[in-house]
Amino acid sequence: MAAQTEPRQVTETRAEGDVPLWVHPEWRERFSWLVQGTTGRGRGAEPFDMGLSGVQPVGPALDRWRALRAASGMDVVAHSRQVHAADLWIHREVGAPGIQVMDGFDGHVTDRRGLLITVGVADCVPVSVVDPETSVIAMLHAGWRGTAAGIVERGIHRMVESWQSSPERLHVHCGPAICGECYEVGPEVHEAVNPDAPVPPGKANIDVRASIARRVMGLGVPAENVTVSTHCTRCGEPDFFSHRGGSKARQMGVLGMIERR
Numbered sequence: 001m002a003a004q005t006e007p008r009q010v011t012e013t014r015a016e017g018d019v020p021l022w023v024h025p026e027w028r029e030r031f032s033w034l035v036q037g038t039t040g041r042g043r044g045a046e047p048f049d050m051g052l053s054g055v056q057p058v059g060p061a062l063d064r065w066r067a068l069r070a071a072s073g074m075d076v077v078a079h080s081r082q083v084h085a086a087d088l089w090i091h092r093e094v095g096a097p098g099i100q101v102m103d104g105f106d107g108h109v110t111d112r113r114g115l116l117i118t119v120g121v122a123d124c125v126p127v128s129v130v131d132p133e134t135s136v137i138a139m140l141h142a143g144w145r146g147t148a149a150g151i152v153e154r155g156i157h158r159m160v161e162s163w164q165s166s167p168e169r170l171h172v173h174c175g176p177a178i179c180g181e182c183y184e185v186g187p188e189v190h191e192a193v194n195p196d197a198p199v200p201p202g203k204a205n206i207d208v209r210a211s212i213a214r215r216v217m218g219l220g221v222p223a224e225n226v227t228v229s230t231h232c233t234r235c236g237e238p239d240f241f242s243h244r245g246g247s248k249a250r251q252m253g254v255l256g257m258i259e260r261r
């Protein structure tokens with residue numbers, strides 16, 4: 001049988017419970033020691049907006065964060081205001097129980113249990129990286145700018161450098177995000193995201209998740225370990241927030257290791 005060369009598409013399913021969390025069905029079976037997924041809009045009267053930097057009142061937003069923390073069973077939920085760059089925070093300690101809000105980091109890496117690392121998205125790609133051998137995880141915010149700045153490569157390099165992660169052991173998932181059909185951008189974006197490909201003369205569609213998958217496989221992650229969500233935040237999706245769709249709300253890509261494997 002020929003080696004697989006394309007990432008596999010998967011469809012996250014809504015987990016049970018009050019917090020609208022869409023989880024990777026294969027990872028739920030295979031990595032039962034993970035809390036993973038992407039929050040969604042939910043079906044309640046109030047959308048499950050996790051945004052902390054927008055216009056919504058902070059009280060209801062923090063209530064949703066508390067609900068996420070309780071549902072995850074984690075001691076600490078860590079988040080950072082993001083700047084569309086490629087700086088990572090390496091969590092060496094879990095910290096005091098509660099919700100940790102940092103500033104200026106678009107990615108998180110940790111080997112600690114009981115810590116849920118999160119990135120806010122609404123069309124950008126929440127990228128989850130898992131090394132099941134060394135029990136190291138990364139959660140990365142990859143819009144076109146972060147992808148062009150190499151945040152995914154930086155996250156994986158850091159896992160290799162600090163924990164001797166081997167790319168062929170890693171598992172990578174690109175979560176709910178805007179799809180290639182919905183995302184039309186100028187040539188400067190194409191050049192930044194796909195520097196080795198021909199640059200279109202004008203506006204053209206781009207699939208950022210496909211580019212991330214190629215970058216990840218280029219680092220040596222086997223194609224069979226790379227998955228891409230079928231969910232588009234923009235088209236036909238009442239379940240997620242879309243920036244291009246006019247929403248200022250945010251869902252969270254989340255990843256954490258429970259205390260016991």
Ligand SMILES: [Zn+2]
Binds near residue numbers: 179182
């Ligand atoms: Zn779409």
